[in-house]
Amino acid sequence: xxxxxxxxxxxxxxxxxxxxxxxxxxxxxxxxWTGTLLNSGFKGKLYPVNPKGGKILGLQCYPSLAAIExxxxxAILNLSPAFVPKALxxxxxxxxxxxxxxxxxxxETGTDQGKKLQAEIRAIIDRTGIRTIGPNCMGVHxxxxxxxxxxxxxxxxxxxxxxxTGAGAARTILYGSRRGIYFGKAISYGNAVxxxxxxxxxxxxxxxxxxxxxLYIEGVKNxxxxxxxxxxxxxxxxxxxxxxxxxxxxxxxxxTSHTGALAGSEQAWExxxxxxxxxxxxxxxxxxxxxxALQFISRVxxxxxxxxxxxxxxxxxxxxxxxxxxxRVPPFxxxxxxxxxxITTASAGxxxxxxxxxxxxxxxxxxxxxxxxxxxxxxxxVDLILTHLNPEAFIIYGGAPEWxxxxxxxxxxxxxxxxxxxxxxxxPGETVESKDIVERAWDRCLDEGLAVFRSYESAASAISKxxxxxxxxxxx
Amino acid sequence: xxxxxxxxxxxxxxxxxxxxxxxxxxxxxxxxWTGTLLNSGFKGKLYPVNPKGGKILGLQCYPSLAAIExxxxxAILNLSPAFVPKALxxxxxxxxxxxxxxxxxxxETGTDQGKKLQAEIRAIIDRTGIRTIGPNCMGVHxxxxxxxxxxxxxxxxxxxxxxxTGAGAARTILYGSRRGIYFGKAISYGNAVxxxxxxxxxxxxxxxxxxxxxLYIEGVKNxxxxxxxxxxxxxxxxxxxxxxxxxxxxxxxxxTSHTGALAGSEQAWExxxxxxxxxxxxxxxxxxxxxxALQFISRVxxxxxxxxxxxxxxxxxxxxxxxxxxxRVPPFxxxxxxxxxxITTASAGxxxxxxxxxxxxxxxxxxxxxxxxxxxxxxxxVDLILTHLNPEAFIIYGGAPEWxxxxxxxxxxxxxxxxxxxxxxxxPGETVESKDIVERAWDRCLDEGLAVFRSYESAASAISKxxxxxxxxxxx
Numbered sequence: 048x049x050x051x052x053x054x055x056x057x058x059x060x061x062x063x064x065x066x067x068x069x070x071x072x073x074x075x076x077x078x079x080w081t082g083t084l085l086n087s088g089f090k091g092k093l094y095p096v097n098p099k100g101g102k103i104l105g106l107q108c109y110p111s112l113a114a115i116e117x118x119x120x121x122a123i124l125n126l127s128p129a130f131v132p133k134a135l136x137x138x139x140x141x142x143x144x145x146x147x148x149x150x151x152x153x154x155e156t157g158t159d160q161g162k163k164l165q166a167e168i169r170a171i172i173d174r175t176g177i178r179t180i181g182p183n184c185m186g187v188h189x190x191x192x193x194x195x196x197x198x199x200x201x202x203x204x205x206x207x208x209x210x211x212t213g214a215g216a217a218r219t220i221l222y223g224s225r226r227g228i229y230f231g232k233a234i235s236y237g238n239a240v241x242x243x244x245x246x247x248x249x250x251x252x253x254x255x256x257x258x259x260x261x262l263y264i265e266g267v268k269n270x271x272x273x274x275x276x277x278x279x280x281x282x283x284x285x286x287x288x289x290x291x292x293x294x295x296x297x298x299x300x301x302x303t304s305h306t307g308a309l310a311g312s313e314q315a316w317e318x319x320x321x322x323x324x325x326x327x328x329x330x331x332x333x334x335x336x337x338x339x340a341l342q343f344i345s346r347v348x349x350x351x352x353x354x355x356x357x358x359x360x361x362x363x364x365x366x367x368x369x370x371x372x373x374x375r376v377p378p379f380x381x382x383x384x385x386x387x388x389x390i391t392t393a394s395a396g397x398x399x400x401x402x403x404x405x406x407x408x409x410x411x412x413x414x415x416x417x418x419x420x421x422x423x424x425x426x427x428x429v430d431l432i433l434t435h436l437n438p439e440a441f442i443i444y445g446g447a448p449e450w451x452x453x454x455x456x457x458x459x460x461x462x463x464x465x466x467x468x469x470x471x472x473x474x475p476g477e478t479v480e481s482k483d484i485v486e487r488a489w490d491r492c493l494d495e496g497l498a499v500f501r502s503y504e505s506a507a508s509a510i511s512k513x514x515x516x517x518x519x520x521x522x523x
Numbered sequence: 524x525x526x527x528x529x530x531x532x533x534x535x536x537x538x539x540x541x542x543x544x545x546x547x548x549x550x551x552x553x554x555x556w557t558g559t560l561l562n563s564g565f566k567g568k569l570y571p572v573n574p575k576g577g578k579i580l581g582l583q584c585y586p587s588l589a590a591i592e593x594x595x596x597x598a599i600l601n602l603s604p605a606f607v608p609k610a611l612x613x614x615x616x617x618x619x620x621x622x623x624x625x626x627x628x629x630x631e632t633g634t635d636q637g638k639k640l641q642a643e644i645r646a647i648i649d650r651t652g653i654r655t656i657g658p659n660c661m662g663v664h665x666x667x668x669x670x671x672x673x674x675x676x677x678x679x680x681x682x683x684x685x686x687x688t689g690a691g692a693a694r695t696i697l698y699g700s701r702r703g704i705y706f707g708k709a710i711s712y713g714n715a716v717x718x719x720x721x722x723x724x725x726x727x728x729x730x731x732x733x734x735x736x737x738l739y740i741e742g743v744k745n746x747x748x749x750x751x752x753x754x755x756x757x758x759x760x761x762x763x764x765x766x767x768x769x770x771x772x773x774x775x776x777x778x779t780s781h782t783g784a785l786a787g788s789e790q791a792w793e794x795x796x797x798x799x800x801x802x803x804x805x806x807x808x809x810x811x812x813x814x815x816a817l818q819f820i821s822r823v824x825x826x827x828x829x830x831x832x833x834x835x836x837x838x839x840x841x842x843x844x845x846x847x848x849x850x851r852v853p854p855f856x857x858x859x860x861x862x863x864x865x866i867t868t869a870s871a872g873x874x875x876x877x878x879x880x881x882x883x884x885x886x887x888x889x890x891x892x893x894x895x896x897x898x899x900x901x902x903x904x905v906d907l908i909l910t911h912l913n914p915e916a917f918i919i920y921g922g923a924p925e926w927x928x929x930x931x932x933x934x935x936x937x938x939x940x941x942x943x944x945x946x947x948x949x950x951p952g953e954t955v956e957s958k959d960i961v962e963r964a965w966d967r968c969l970d971e972g973l974a975v976f977r978s979y980e981s982a983a984s985a986i987s988k989x990x991x992x993x994x995x996x997x998x999x
Binding site: 155197200210211212213214215217218221222224225263265290292293294295296297298300301302304305306329330331332357358359360361362363364366367368369370371375376377378398399400401402437439474475477478502503504 | 631673676686687688689690691693694697698700701739741766768769770771772773774776777778780781782805806807808833834835836837838839840842843844845846847851852853854874875876877878913915950951953954978979980
C-alpha cells in the first residue's frame, strides 16, 4: 500500500499524542515521555497507554490504543523492541498518522534478531502505509507544537534541524541558542526505516518559515532522492548545510553500528555537494557557526577580508588563518593607508597595512576605530570586515568592563551603516572577571544582528564557506 | 664590545627596577609601570624616574637614573621613541644589566625614522654590551620575581613562554590558567634588537624548573642559533612547542609591519621542525592544548584510540575527527567485544565496536563505564583512551548535576590505575544550568591530573602531535 501523505504539521503540530509504553510508576514517567511532553508545553490531548490503566501525572491512562475513543494524530512507542511490531499494527488500525519509534535494538545492533525486527516493522509500514520516525531516535522538537524530547531552549527561528543522531540534535540546539541560532523545528530520525533525510529535507524545502536547513546524516538509502530534495532547497532559496559523517573507514564502520546505515562513497558525496551547492561542515559546532554566517551575514561578494582589531600578534595569526581557509587579506593601497595614517600615529606601534590595529587602546575604542571601519568599508578593497577584540585586553589594561563595553558600543553604532558586511571575533573570557562581561557582549551583538564568532578559525571557516556558497549562487 | 653575560635570574628576578618615564600624574601611573609592578607583587626596590622628581604612589621619584644611588638590575623604558637612545646610554652608564624597551615606534613602523632609531639602539648595544628586551613589547611576567605586565594569574608551573607578541602572551597565560597550564616565567620580546628567541630558548633549555617551552615567533635573525637552542632543548629533555606565523604571503607582510621581522622560508622551517622534534602548532590556543597533552599525558606509545562516551552521533564524529588528525580508531577484536557485551545490552542501542557507548545513561555513570575502561585499557588494542561526556546529556536527562558529577567521579576513580593514558573531552556548558557544573568538573579533573579538552578537534590534534613527538623521541 502506498504511504499515507503527510506534511510538516503532522510531524511537528499533532493535536493528540499517545505515549505507548508509559510507565505505571508515576515517578519514573515524570522523566519519561508523558512528563517530558507536559514539560515541553504540549497543549493538545495526551494519552498515556499502559495495560495497567489508572492515572499517570494527572492524566487518564488507557490500557490500549484501541481503548482511546478520540482520534490519535501521533504516537510515541517506548517499548522493548520485541513489542514494537504489534504496537505498530495497533497504530495502523487506529489510523495514527505518524509514529515515533523511540525504542532502540533494531538493525543498528548488527544482530540477526535486531535486523529481523526491523524487517518486520518495514513490512508493516509497506503493508499499511503508516508513517514512522525511527526507530532508535529522539524524535521531535517543535516550538509551535509544544513538543520536545528534552528540556531544550524553545524559541522560533528560521533554521530547521534534521539529525540522524539524538544527542547531536540536543547539542546543536543548545550550542545554537547561545549564538543566536534557534531551531523552531528539529527532528532526530535514527535508523530511518520509513521517514529518511530526503523526505524531511523536501518538506522543509517547502516550509515558508524555514530559511536554513541543517542536516546531520550518517547514511541515506536513496541518495538520488536526497539530491532532488537538495535541488528543491536550492530552487526555493533555502540554504542547506550538511554534516555527512563516515568519510573515513573507521567512521564508516561506526556509522553502521550506530544507525545501521551505509555511509556511501566519498566520491559520490563530493559530486553531490558540487552540484547542489549544499554547504559541507565537519562538526555540529561548525554547522551552527555556518548558520551564524548565513543568518547574520547572508552573502559575501568575494573573499577579501579587512582585519581590524587590537593586538599585533592576534592580527598576524588571524591573517594566516584566513588565508589557510582560502580567504584573502590584501595589503591596502597607498591611498587607503594614507587615510588610515591620519587617524593613528605610526609611532604607536599600530599597523595600517591590513591587518589594521587602530583606535582600540588602553581606554577602549576611540573614534579612530569607528573611522577605520568607515574608511575600509567605503574602499573597494575588501568584501567583508572582520574585527577582533580580545577579552584579555581589558584585563591587561586594568580590568575595567568599560573597555569591552565601549568597544562593542562603537562597533554596534557603526556596522549597520556600512556598505560591507561585518563580523566580530570575540573569544570567551577565561577569568571570573571577564566571563560574564564577554557573554553580555555576545548577547548585545546578537540582539543587534551582528555575527559573532568565538575564534578566528571558526570565523574564517564559516566566512570562506559562505563565499563558496555565494559564488555557487552566482553561477547557477 | 661583547654583550654582558646574563641568565634567567637577571631577566626574571631582578632585585631593583627603575621605571624610566614614570608619569608624574599619580593617577596615570597607577595603571602605568610603577602601579603595575606594585600590583604584581614586586618585592625588590622600585625606582620611578621622572625629571620632575617628587613622590609617585608612595615611592621616591628620581629626576634621572644617575640620581639613584643604589645599583639598578633592570630598567623599563617607557618613553617616546626619540628619547630611547639617550635613556639606553644612561642605563649603560649606570651598569643596568637588562633594559626592557617598552616603547614602540621603531623598525616595525616601516618608516625611515623608526628604522633609524632602531639602528641607533643597536649601535649602543654593540658598543656598550648592555642587554635589552624589545623594543615594542610587553616584557616580563615572572611569578617568582613578582613582575607582570598585566593583572595575570600568578602560579608556578613547569611551562615557560617566549612570545614575540604581548597580546598573545597575555592570552596564552589566561587561556592556560583555565586548563591547568601555568607559566611561572613568560616574556614578550617584540622587535628583538638584542635578546631574541634563540637566547631565550637556550636559557630555558638549561632551567631546572622548566619542562616545556612554548614559543610564539614571527621571525628570527639567526635561524641557526634557534636550531641549536632547539637541539639543546631536545638534549636536555625539554619539549619545545612553536607557533611560527608568516607561512602565507599576507601573513609574512603582516609580520613585517608588526615586529619588523622577516618570516623566513616555509621550506626552511619545515626542515627545522623535522630535525629538532619541536612541535608545531597554528594558534595560541593549540599551543596551550599541546601543553595540556604534554603535562597530563606525557607520552603515547602509538596512535590507536579507544573511544568511550555517551551519544552515538558524537562517537561517530569523534571517530572521523581522530582519523582525519592521523590517529586510528581500530575496531575491537571479537574477544574484547565479547567482554564488553557482558556489561551492556546490545538491545539498548549501545555500540561496543569502538567507539563504545556504554555505562553512561539516564542516571549518570554506572559500573559498566568503569568496567569498560578497565577492559579496553588492559587489552593490547589501543594506546590511549579518549572519553567524551556531553554537558547536554544531563539536561536531556532531567537536569540533575549529579549526572556529570557521578560520571566524573567514576572516571577519576579509575583512570590512574589503568595501564594506558586517558583523556577527556568535555565541551563547555552552553546553558545557565550547565555552565558552572561543567567548569567545576574541569577543575576536578585538572586537580587530579586528568587531561581535559573542550572539543574533539583540539583533543585529536594535541594527541596526534603528541604521538608525532613520542615517535620522534623513540627515533633519536
